[in-house]
Each structure stands twice: as structure tokens, then as C-alpha cells.
Amino acid sequence: MSDENDKKRDFTSADAYMPSEPKRATIDNIPWDQPATMIDLEGRVPVIAHVRECVTHFTLYKPHARENARLLLTAPVHRAGRITRTWLLEPAELEALAERLKRETN
Numbered sequence: 001m002s003d004e005n006d007k008k009r010d011f012t013s014a015d016a017y018m019p020s021e022p023k024r025a026t027i028d029n030i031p032w033d034q035p036a037t038m039i040d041l042e043g044r045v046p047v048i049a050h051v052r053e054c055v056t057h058f059t060l061y062k063p064h065a066r067e068n069a070r071l072l073l074t075a076p077v078h079r080a081g082r083i084t085r086t087w088l089l090e091p092a093e094l095e096a097l098a099e100r101l102k103r104e105t106n
Contacts, residue, residue, distance in 0.1 A: 025077045025085075027093050028100070034074055041068040055097045066091055 032052035039046045047057050054071055061069060071094055076085035089097070 025075060027077055027096055030077060036074060037072040039070050039072055055094065055101050058094050059098050069094060
């Protein structure tokens with residue numbers, strides 16, 4: 001398979017970061033193939049992978065590690081109740097992504 005036939009999201013375009021209102025990126029529709037970095041507040045080695053792989057790692061963490069995990073995105077997402085977009089997902093939002101992953105894989 002050539003690279004020309006491989007349909008990947010273009011995170012270099014302005015539309016990936018400033019989408020129009022109807023296709024606004026939210027936690028519920030973060031693409032699984034978006035590059036991301038799972039970081040830990042205790043200073044462990046980060047996981048640099050796609051969102052799907054980072055969320056899979058998050059599901060394997062023990063409760064203490066889950067409380068310290070954060071996900072740094074390459075494209076910001078909108079949150080309900082906030083005017084600005086955010087690049088960092090908190091543990092509760094990672095739990096929501098883990099539930100979404102579980103629903104989609106079943």
C-alpha cells in the first residue's frame with residue numbers, strides 16, 4: 001500500500017486546529033488516530049503515540065497512576081462550559097475516552 005492511498009488526518013492544516021462550528025472537536029469525537037502524549041505528574045516516561053494507544057495504556061494503570069495521568073493533544077478540544085479550547089485532558093476525561101473505547105470495541 002502506498003502512502004498516497006493511505007488516508008490520514010492532516011494535523012498541519014489550520015482546519016484541524018480551528019474547525020468550523022458544526023465539526024467542532026470535543027472529547028466525544030476526538031479522533032483515535034490523533035498523535036498525543038500521555039504524561040505523568042510524577043515524572044515517569046511519557047507515552048508518545050496515538051490517542052487510542054494512550055487511552056489503552058490509561059486503562060491498564062492502577063488507580064494512583066490514573067490520578068496522575070494527563071493526555072497532551074496535538075489539536076485542542078472544546079469543553080462544555082468553557083469558552084477556550086484545551087490541549088490537556090484530565091483523568092475524568094480520560095475515563096470518558098476509556099468508556100468510549102470500550103463501547104466501540106464491543
